[in-house]
Amino acid sequence: MFRGLSAFPLTPTTEEGVDERAFSALVARLAAAGVDSVGALGSTGGYAYLTREERARVTALAVEAADGVPVMVGIGALxxxxxxxxxxxxxKAGASAVLLAPMTYQPLTEDEVFGLYEDVTRELSVPLxxxxxxxxxxxxxxxxLHGRIAGLPNVAAVKIPPVPGDRAAARQRVxxxxxxxxxxxxxxxxxDWSAATGLNAGCDTWYSVIGxxxxxxxxxxxxAARSGDAEGALARSTRLEPLWELFRAYGGLRVVSAAAAQLGLAAEPNLPLPLRGLPADARRRLVTVLEELELELDANA
Structure with missing residues (x-):
C-alpha cells in the first residue's frame, strides 16, 4: 500500500467534537476517486488535538468510509x-497500517527516538x-537513524520532508x-509543492494534503510522475504554485480547512482551538486561487 497517492483528509472538528458526517463524506470521496490509500489522523487530520476516544472513532469511520481502500492511521502521542x-x-478498527511521528515536549536523543519505534513495532501486527x-x-x-529504525520489524515505509527543488539534488537526497x-x-x-520533484527523484509515494x-x-x-512523464508532473505542480504559495505561508492545514468550508465540504469553523482559520486577506486570495485553478470541479466531481 506504500505506493502512489496517499491522501490525507481534514478531520472537521469544533469544540463540540468531530463532525462525523463531514469526515466520512470526505473519506468516501477519496475512495470513489481511486486514491491508493487514505491517511487518516495525520497532521492534516489534527490527530494531536483529539482524545483517544475521538481518534478511535475517527479511525473506525475512516475504515468504513474507505470501503476497502487501505487506511493508514496516525498514532503519535507524547x-x-x-x-x-x-x-x-x-x-482493532481494521487499519491497514499506522503512521508514527515522535511527538515530544522535551528534546529527544536519537536513542530515545529509536527506543520509541522499537517499543511500538514490537507490539504491532500491521506495517508502520x-x-x-x-x-x-x-x-x-x-x-x-532512519536506517536503524528501518531495520525494526514491521517498518515498511518512511515519510520524508520536502526534497530539494533542484532535480539532481533531489535524486541525490533520495x-x-x-x-x-x-x-x-x-x-x-x-x-505538496515538493511532490513532483520527489516522485521524479524516485520516491514511491506522495503523502498528500491536497489529495x-x-x-x-x-x-x-x-x-504522470510514476508513468515516467517527469515534465508532465512538474507542469501540473507548477500550475498549482498559487496554492503552494498559500501552503508555505499559512500551512496546509489552514488552507484546506478554509477550502473545505468554501466548497461546502465542511462547516466553519472546523479546526479545534486554539487553531484558527486563514486571515481574511488570505481567505480572499484562496477563493481566487480555487476559481482560477478550477479546483471546485475536482471537489464536486
Missing amino acids: RTAQVLAHAEDAQ CVYDNPRTTHVDFTDE AALRALLPETVSVGVSG GLFPRTALALTR
Whole structure:
C-alpha cells in the first residue's frame, strides 16, 4: 500500500467534537476517486488535538468510509504508553497500517527516538510508516537513524520532508536515504509543492494534503510522475504554485480547512482551538486561487 497517492483528509472538528458526517463524506470521496490509500489522523487530520476516544472513532469511520481502500492511521502521542494505546485502537478498527511521528515536549536523543519505534513495532501486527516531520515535531532524523529504525520489524515505509527543488539534488537526497534502508522499505515525500520533484527523484509515494480534498488533481500529478512523464508532473505542480504559495505561508492545514468550508465540504469553523482559520486577506486570495485553478470541479466531481 506504500505506493502512489496517499491522501490525507481534514478531520472537521469544533469544540463540540468531530463532525462525523463531514469526515466520512470526505473519506468516501477519496475512495470513489481511486486514491491508493487514505491517511487518516495525520497532521492534516489534527490527530494531536483529539482524545483517544475521538481518534478511535475517527479511525473506525475512516475504515468504513474507505470501503476497502487501505487506511493508514496516525498514532503519535507524547508518551509511549499512549502511542501503544492508539496503535491497539487502530488495529482493532481494521487499519491497514499506522503512521508514527515522535511527538515530544522535551528534546529527544536519537536513542530515545529509536527506543520509541522499537517499543511500538514490537507490539504491532500491521506495517508502520515512519513520519519524519521536523516542522511540527521538532525532531530531526539523520539518515543513519532512519536506517536503524528501518531495520525494526514491521517498518515498511518512511515519510520524508520536502526534497530539494533542484532535480539532481533531489535524486541525490533520495538515493542517499535509500542506500541505508532495506529494499522492503518504501520512501515517500511530503510537502505538496515538493511532490513532483520527489516522485521524479524516485520516491514511491506522495503523502498528500491536497489529495485529501482534491484527489483527482493529486492523482493526475502522481500518475504522470510514476508513468515516467517527469515534465508532465512538474507542469501540473507548477500550475498549482498559487496554492503552494498559500501552503508555505499559512500551512496546509489552514488552507484546506478554509477550502473545505468554501466548497461546502465542511462547516466553519472546523479546526479545534486554539487553531484558527486563514486571515481574511488570505481567505480572499484562496477563493481566487480555487476559481482560477478550477479546483471546485475536482471537489464536486
